[in-house]
């Protein structure tokens with residue numbers, strides 16, 4: 069059983085508003101943002117989560133491997 073989207077609580081308008089608020093919505097639309105771990109181009113569809121790091125916003129795609137890396141990474145950093 070796959071619960072791919074279960075961790076992603078922001079969709080559609082909420083996500084769009086959030087991305088606009090932090091100023092990366094245009095970057096996402098123009099595919100300028102890449103997954104922190106696998107370097108896949110991030111789109112609205114495959115965006116899993118994002119977090120701030122050293123004055124930048126890091127984005128992670130919804131690849132299960134990246135989601136796992138993200139949780140390990142955040143644990144390491146105590147974020």
Ligand SMILES: [Zn+2]
Nearest residue numbers: 103106129134
């Ligand atoms: Zn990825």
